[in-house]
Amino acid sequence: MAIIEIKDLYKEYEIYEREGGLKAAITSLFARKTKKVKALNGINITVNEGEFVGLIGPNGAGKSTLIKILSGILFPTSGEVKVNGIIPYEQREKNAINIGVMFGQRSNLWWDLPVIDTFELLKEIYEIPDSEYEKNVKEFSKLLAIDKYLKTPVRKLSLGERMRCEVAACLLHNPKIVLLDEPTIGLDVVAKQRIREFFKMINKKRKVTIILTTHDMGDVEKLCKRIIIIDKGNKVYDGELERLMKRFRKLKTVTFRVSDPNISKSKLESLFNEKIKNQKIKLLSKEKEEIKFEVNSEKVNTSEFVKETLSKLPVVDFKIDEPEIEEVIRKIYKKGI
Amino acid sequence: MKYAKLIKIAFLSDIEYRIYNILLFLLTLLQMFILVMLWSAIFSWNNVETIAGFTLSEMITYAIVAVLITQLWENDYEYNLEDFIKEGELTTILTRPIDFFFYAFSNYLGENLSVIIYSFIAWIIAIFAFSIHVPIGITLLLFTFSLLISFFLMFTISMIIGCFAFWAEDIHGVSETIRILILLFSGSFIPLSFFPEGLRIIANILPFQAMYSLPILIYLEKITGTDIFIAIFIQIFWAIVLYLVARLFLKQGLKRFTSLGG
Numbered sequence: 217m218a219i220i221e222i223k224d225l226y227k228e229y230e231i232y233e234r235e236g237g238l239k240a241a242i243t244s245l246f247a248r249k250t251k252k253v254k255a256l257n258g259i260n261i262t263v264n265e266g267e268f269v270g271l272i273g274p275n276g277a278g279k280s281t282l283i284k285i286l287s288g289i290l291f292p293t294s295g296e297v298k299v300n301g302i303i304p305y306e307q308r309e310k311n312a313i314n315i316g317v318m319f320g321q322r323s324n325l326w327w328d329l330p331v332i333d334t335f336e337l338l339k340e341i342y343e344i345p346d347s348e349y350e351k352n353v354k355e356f357s358k359l360l361a362i363d364k365y366l367k368t369p370v371r372k373l374s375l376g377e378r379m380r381c382e383v384a385a386c387l388l389h390n391p392k393i394v395l396l397d398e399p400t401i402g403l404d405v406v407a408k409q410r411i412r413e414f415f416k417m418i419n420k421k422r423k424v425t426i427i428l429t430t431h432d433m434g435d436v437e438k439l440c441k442r443i444i445i446i447d448k449g450n451k452v453y454d455g456e457l458e459r460l461m462k463r464f465r466k467l468k469t470v471t472f473r474v475s476d477p478n479i480s481k482s483k484l485e486s487l488f489n490e491k492i493k494n495q496k497i498k499l500l501s502k503e504k505e506e507i508k509f510e511v512n513s514e515k516v517n518t519s520e521f522v523k524e525t526l527s528k529l530p531v532v533d534f535k536i537d538e539p540e541i542e543e544v545i546r547k548i549y550k551k552g553i
Numbered sequence: 554m555k556y557a558k559l560i561k562i563a564f565l566s567d568i569e570y571r572i573y574n575i576l577l578f579l580l581t582l583l584q585m586f587i588l589v590m591l592w593s594a595i596f597s598w599n600n601v602e603t604i605a606g607f608t609l610s611e612m613i614t615y616a617i618v619a620v621l622i623t624q625l626w627e628n629d630y631e632y633n634l635e636d637f638i639k640e641g642e643l644t645t646i647l648t649r650p651i652d653f654f655f656y657a658f659s660n661y662l663g664e665n666l667s668v669i670i671y672s673f674i675a676w677i678i679a680i681f682a683f684s685i686h687v688p689i690g691i692t693l694l695l696f697t698f699s700l701l702i703s704f705f706l707m708f709t710i711s712m713i714i715g716c717f718a719f720w721a722e723d724i725h726g727v728s729e730t731i732r733i734l735i736l737l738f739s740g741s742f743i744p745l746s747f748f749p750e751g752l753r754i755i756a757n758i759l760p761f762q763a764m765y766s767l768p769i770l771i772y773l774e775k776i777t778g779t780d781i782f783i784a785i786f787i788q789i790f791w792a793i794v795l796y797l798v799a800r801l802f803l804k805q806g807l808k809r810f811t812s813l814g815g
Contacts (some may be wrong), residue, residue, distance in 0.1 A: 229813065289647040291811050305811065312650040322645055326562060328569045333562055340558040341649055369569075 225295035257449035270440030376407035563663025634715025719806030740766030
């Protein structure tokens with residue numbers, strides 16, 4: 217069942233602009249030039265209950281704008297959005313009960329007070345029943361290992377400790393939908409791991425629908441079955457992460473280490489002339505003893521290519537790599553899909 | 554109740570800054586002392602019994618109650634609101650099922666609770682040290698009520714000024730302007746009866762006198778009988794008007810905020 221529906225969503229911002237210098241500064245006192253910036257350019261997304269969706273894209277792609285519209289704190293320019301049947305920006309307070317929002321760069325906690333005080337305030341704000349509140353605090357403290365920090369003032373916690381408390385804070389009221397804007401930003405490996413496992417559990421056991429924006433491909437790889445890539449306000453990919461990877465996985469990188477550092481690039485090109493011409497392989501780089509090829513495994517058998525190279529070059533060592541998710545994403549950001 | 558809890562949290566947050574509050578308290582005592590000296594000097598220098606209908610003892614009481622009201626209500630809350638808007642805390646608040654006006658009001662109330670206790674102590678000290686006038690019975694009760702309305706008025710004014718942060722880069726200009734108007738026309742500095750006719754008329758049609766002049770005059774029993782109810786009625790009238798204006802400002806501000814993003 218669809219829990220989030222986004223149809224033809226547009227969002228334009230108006231920003232002031234002026235050139236540098238005194239003259240421009242004075243002119244801008246009287247007449248300000250405005251420029252329209254498109255943050256979202258006709259987005260369509262449907263998310264079903266219980267899905268874990270990764271929303272990725274380069275900086276300024278429109279991810280945060282989308283999260284803010286879903287949380288009801290931003291009005292779209294046009295389009296239709298429904299979150300659990302509610303139009304978030306028209307019924308902000310009603311929508312707020314169903315959602316849990318976490319902005320990784322902002323704090324939900326009361327800076328000067330022990331964490332537990334914020335939890336108790338949230339209990340009142342969301343009118344969480346006693347039994348449910350106690351059950352959640354107990355369970356989350358255990359899973360996130362925060363029980364020993366609950367009585368510490370927030371300002372005395374490390375980033376990792378604080379973030380774990382933030383995560384608990386945004387889930388105390390059992391939201392149906394959780395919106396996470398870069399929840400693991402700036403965290404060390406251990407803290408990241410813990411937070412990821414927690415979200416995974418919440419998604420699986422409680423059937424909470426989660427939308428996550430991140431720049432950390434590790435988050436996406438570990439958590440999201442489905443990813444949505446947006447770039448310059450447009451949706452460029454929406455589907456299984458696995459399918460996207462498959463598309464790029466046919467391109468393998470083969471690196472050879474040779475005993476003779478003086479083999480020239482042109483010599484290599486002539487040696488593999490036919491394959492390069494037919495786009496079966498591509499010479500990526502050649503630095504001293506190290507030579508890198510990209511092999512399209514759909515057009516040429518990788519093992520045959522290796523065999524051929526072994527016979528043509530004085531190879532000492534070699535390795536074959538599949539593209540990492542980071543690399544795939546980088547390629548998409550650069551060239552599109 | 555969520556707003557009661559918010560008040561408690563703001564109170565707990567505030568008492569983390571104990572030293573600041575104690576210094577503020579000492580400053581209040583010092584200020585009271587200076588004002589007593591000042592008015593005593595003015596009266597003896599001019600060798601008069603009354604100025605604009607105030608005896609020295611009444612004038613001292615007036616000045617001290619005015620200082621207490623000023624200290625009582627932290628009167629630059631608009632900068633806290635500006636921080637909420639500019640630093641992005643508003644974004645987080647808006648993701649919650651809560652009304653921002655009452656959120657801020659609870660926060661303001663909670664942050665002032667400890668000051669109320671200090672001001673009460675300062676008041677007791679003033680009663681003994683400077684033998685200021687103390688109203689009794691129903692007058693004290695009506696004064697307290699009038700003081701609460703004045704408290705609400707201060708908040709609405711801060712809210713209106715704070716809302717400028719939705720449009721302006723900086724609210725110091727607006728804030729300072731309104732603060733000067735308040736200083737002049739509220740009677741927080743000198744009683745409005747000291748003013749020439751023209752200025753007094755202006756003061757009477759502005760809302761600021763409802764913040765200081767009216768409650769202090771009730772305290773001093775310069776306003777008595779049914780006039781007290783008229784004074785309180787004027788205060789309530791301004792409370793409603795300023796509340797509506799603040800609401801309108803907040804509504805428009807949030808509209809802008811939610812179309813621009815935090």
